[in-house]
Amino acid sequence: MTRIAQNLNGVWDFAYLGDNSPQPSIQFNNAMTVPGCFDCMGDLHGQRGTAVLRRFVHAGGMQLLKIDGLGLAAKICWDGQEIGVCPYAYMPEEFVFDAGKEGWHELRIILDNRHNQVFFPFYDFYGYGGVYGDVTLEKLPEGQPFIKRVHVSTRDFQRRLIRIEVEFSAPVTEEIRLVFNRSQEFTFAAAGEKWCHEMELPGYELWSHDSPNLHSLEVYCGEDCLATNFGIRQIQTAGRDILLNGEKLFLAGCNRHESHPELGAATPPALMLSDLLAMKNAGMNFVRGSHYPQRRHFLDICDRIGMLVWEETLGWDVKPPVLHSEEFLANQLEQTARLAASSYNHPSIIIRGFLNETESQLEETRPVIAALVEATRKADDTRLITYASNKYEKDVCTDLVDIVAMNPYPGWFDANWETIRDIQNIRPRLKALADAMPADRPLIISEIGAGATYGYHDHCRARWSEEYQSDLLEEVFNAVDDDPRYSGVCIWQFCNSKSYINGYVLGRPCGFNDKGILDEYRRPKMAWNSVAAKLRSRENK
């Protein structure tokens, strides 16, 4: 039997309470969509506080509630009882609970979009209040163990050797039936709470960004069934090279925020697809999901169209003493384990990251990074692990990760501001950076770019003109093309994204980070076309 799922997306009752705490007798005098961000619509633009979403659901018995990310934190109540909390913005969450007798019940999501110890106010991306992804409810088998998780990984791509790991809510004694691609069946005796099996699937096609062949797997046990897609593919390193199914890979792509002026972080799947197709058509094969867990639809699209993904946990530019505190590390470790478990089966994810631009020049940060590498590897040993660094030559942690990833900004932050242009320093700076990095592992540029005001042109091709951004990125690709030590470039960023308002000196005009090569409405700046032309000419070489 397959599980019956209810999609709870739609229009919910809504009350904005601001700084007041929720009382049982709330007046739900407004409406809010799920998914949707309340602080980029109506009279709540930019507001921070508590907001309550409510709807009634017809259900009963054991249920699994799934929330594919929200912000910035929430409490979930069923008939007034708390059934779970969502402390981590953007993290996909799951709650198993007893819904009581079959009938109508009240579900509330009590959101709080005030900054907290997970989402700090200084982050250079807006902390939106709302439910970012789908909300669904799945009926679980009654009085019997259910399947908690199915993980499929490739152990040897040449032999098509995969490993299937199944976790149950309690020990099972019944047999396990696997069905691949809705046609090929295998039955096994099962015992215990965890079951692991390796098998070869001869003739099954490999997954890659060029040939994104997906396979389906249904796992049946007792009255339960869990279905997933997977791809057979292996990502490895050999010296400075990144290999996908044994073939050398050059990563070319963009950093992308879930961000849109009218939709906040609740971007619909159609916009995700449109963004990803635009990248693909521009010759890109790689996207960094900066700086947090990605929506399931986004990863499903990447799996299907063949886009390689760097997924990361939330932790942006965190400084000591918080960075070196036990509490912070415990939060990071928990996020790492949860995220790896939840996005494990997506073949598109090739890199797992954490701690963007951390204090990796300090010896005290080594244990933090080492612990996160270990936790990531324990949760998922089938991806490459890294963090994006802005400590460059001073970084003392590059030996801990599989890929060295640097965020240099030559010609922009790292520039001579006495001139209006500083393109000539890009090539020497990238060369010096590569010279200083470990020679025994791949090196990629995880961010690079320049601000540009959409529609602003200048004869002198000065900073903030579309010309300057375009020239800078062209020069980056020229320099990297001439330097085989670089295995990838990820532009900062795909499109402009809303940042903190009233930002400080670094320049966030109108409250936007304007380093997008598209503007916030996805209109191309000159750099979009020059990068696309460059990448297409590389493809044809």
Ligand code: ADA
């Ligand atoms: C950093 C950071 C990005 C963004 C960028 C910028 O590299 O990782 O999130 O803030 O700087 O535009 O300044």
